[in-house]
Every structure is written in structure tokens, then in C-alpha cells.
């Protein structure tokens with residue numbers, strides 16, 4: 001792994017700055033991404049549906065099923081960088 005993708009929102013900015021700082025110390029490139037609906041988007045098929053996330057589990061009609069935070073992190077990894 002030579003880079004890390006971090007959601008960029010005002011709410012998460014403090015946490016993002018902390019993770020970004022630690023990543024840079026380790027020589028990793030930090031990319032900031034738009035977090036819009038990352039918790040509702042299916043990593044496998046790209047469908048966005050709010051009800052696919054129920055508590056800790058993400059389940060999509062395409063058959064994809066994953067722990068919700070893991071699915072969101074996979075989606076984040078596919079988003080383009082918006083700032084750095």
C-alpha cells in the first residue's frame with residue numbers, strides 16, 4: 001500500500017487530519033475523497049440505496065453482502081481524489 005484515501009467532510013476533518021498526518025509520517029500519499037453516500041453505495045455493482053444498509057450489515061440486491069463499514073471503505077478506495 002502506497003497511499004491512503006480519507007473522507008473529507010467538516011465533521012470528520014479533525015480525524016482526517018490526524019490520520020493524514022500519521023500516514024504522511026510513514027511516507028504514504030494521502031488522498032481526500034468525497035464521502036457522499038459511500039455508506040449507501042454497493043462496492044460490487046455501484047447501486048446506491050439507503051435501505052441496503054441496515055445496522056452493521058450492507059446487503060444489495062445484486063447478492064453482495066458485507067460488513068457496512070468495510071463496504072464503505074471499499075467504495076471510498078474507488079473515489080477520485082478531490083484535494084490533498
Ligand SMILES: [Zn+2]
Nearest residue numbers: 042045060062
Ligand atoms: Zn450491488
